[in-house]
Amino acid sequence: MVIWAVAVAVYVIAVLQRTSLGVVGIEATERFGASASVLATFAVVQLLVYAALQIPVGVLLDRFGSRRLLVVGALTMAAGQLALALSTDFTTALLARVLVGAGDAMTFISVLRLVSAWFPARRIPVMSQFTGIVGQLGQVLSAVPLVALLHGPGWTPAFVSAAALSVLAAILTLAALRDAPPGTTVRVPAASPRHVIEQLKDAWRHPGTRLGLWTHFVTQFSGTVFVMLWGFPFLVSAQGLAPGTASVLLTMYVFAGMAVAPLIGELVARHPLRRSWLVLGIAGLNAGAWAVVLAMPGPAPLWMLVALVLILTVGGPGSMIGFDFARTFNPPHRLGTATGIVNIGGFCASLVTILVVGLILDALTPAGAQGYSLDAFRIALAFQFVMWTIGVVGVVRTRRLARAELAREGVVVPPIRVAIRRRLDARRAA
Numbered sequence: 001m002v003i004w005a006v007a008v009a010v011y012v013i014a015v016l017q018r019t020s021l022g023v024v025g026i027e028a029t030e031r032f033g034a035s036a037s038v039l040a041t042f043a044v045v046q047l048l049v050y051a052a053l054q055i056p057v058g059v060l061l062d063r064f065g066s067r068r069l070l071v072v073g074a075l076t077m078a079a080g081q082l083a084l085a086l087s088t089d090f091t092t093a094l095l096a097r098v099l100v101g102a103g104d105a106m107t108f109i110s111v112l113r114l115v116s117a118w119f120p121a122r123r124i125p126v127m128s129q130f131t132g133i134v135g136q137l138g139q140v141l142s143a144v145p146l147v148a149l150l151h152g153p154g155w156t157p158a159f160v161s162a163a164a165l166s167v168l169a170a171i172l173t174l175a176a177l178r179d180a181p182p183g184t185t186v187r188v189p190a191a192s193p194r195h196v197i198e199q200l201k202d203a204w205r206h207p208g209t210r211l212g213l214w215t216h217f218v219t220q221f222s223g224t225v226f227v228m229l230w231g232f233p234f235l236v237s238a239q240g241l242a243p244g245t246a247s248v249l250l251t252m253y254v255f256a257g258m259a260v261a262p263l264i265g266e267l268v269a270r271h272p273l274r275r276s277w278l279v280l281g282i283a284g285l286n287a288g289a290w291a292v293v294l295a296m297p298g299p300a301p302l303w304m305l306v307a308l309v310l311i312l313t314v315g316g317p318g319s320m321i322g323f324d325f326a327r328t329f330n331p332p333h334r335l336g337t338a339t340g341i342v343n344i345g346g347f348c349a350s351l352v353t354i355l356v357v358g359l360i361l362d363a364l365t366p367a368g369a370q371g372y373s374l375d376a377f378r379i380a381l382a383f384q385f386v387m388w389t390i391g392v393v394g395v396v397r398t399r400r401l402a403r404a405e406l407a408r409e410g411v412v413v414p415p416i417r418v419a420i421r422r423r424l425d426a427r428r429a430a
Helices: 002-019 022-032 036-050 054-064 066-086 091-106 110-119 120-136 135-149 153-177 193-205 207-238 243-270 271-296 302-312 315-329 332-364 374-381 384-410 418-430
Strands: none
Touching: 002 066, 002 091, 002 120, 002 153, 022 036, 022 091, 036 054, 036 091, 036 207, 036 332, 054 066, 054 091, 054 110, 054 135, 054 193, 054 332, 066 091, 066 110, 066 153, 091 120, 110 120, 110 332, 120 243, 120 271, 120 315, 135 153, 135 243, 193 207, 193 315, 193 332, 207 243, 207 302, 207 315, 207 332, 207 374, 207 384, 243 271, 243 302, 243 315, 271 302, 271 315, 271 374, 271 384, 315 332, 332 374, 332 384
């Protein structure tokens, strides 16, 4: 638990760095003279670097372990936030977000690897859920203290403080973390390019890994788009909320997710053959909530926005099911590689959505951040339904392939209607 607590603290700081741009979006447009599409470029480039590095980082993780990668990641993010603190031009700021994305890419899958190494198999789904959602406390740090520093001492002190936290994370990692319990033998894959490529192919070939990728894709992106960039402007500029109220809603997103995560983890642990139905249900809830809010003829009432945020919180824990697919369908020596593949899904969906929303907003509201209208946001955020459609098709297709693979191993998953009928018959018989 000590190892887990330190690892999660490091992840919390990484989430702060990842989401710091989302809560200062309006100030960033003024500081850099950026339009909506240019502001979206910051987030897209950051996520693109994050997603592009997942497979290389996964391979490095299998080779070098979590501790080394967490130290390098924390120091890289510190350099990025320091550069952003001092930047006044678009190019320097963009390079700063590249560094943040690169450091962030090394963090989460390294922490998940520690969970798999230090906890028994039965507890891993629940502890993974706790890891993912407790880490989102970083969003609270960006939505409250960082915003307070921004509106008080200013831009530079705010981001210098964020950089200092990442240096602290590196020190904590060196002092407290170990890759595995004492006496554990860790198999290190061969480092030759041929073996690395074979390991990557083996992880990708298994349909369970691809099912994890599509699970992460369809559940994670909407919440990420909301908290990383467009949620705050949507609540303030389009819905007319005060910035303080919008910050409270973003904070509520984190704490509500912490309440939901253990339930999702327990359901996954109890019903491992029905994980995909949970994924499809979460995607349907998210899409339905956005459909109701975007269909409102005017600004949505506050209770409806609260309900939207609460429903979006389920997507974060839901995306963790993708990593559970990677864990159960892959041997330990290629878990880092498989986890990296899965983690690409949601962040690719997020960066595409963030960019397209920015382009649509620019086309409809050339006045910039202060002129974002509700109608423009309504059209722009409707693009999410395209991504949900793609993701659901991916989940359904790879689920069929994964079940066929299980059947060849002697594990037959009956249709859910048959499983429900059997359960009801058993209860009646009892």
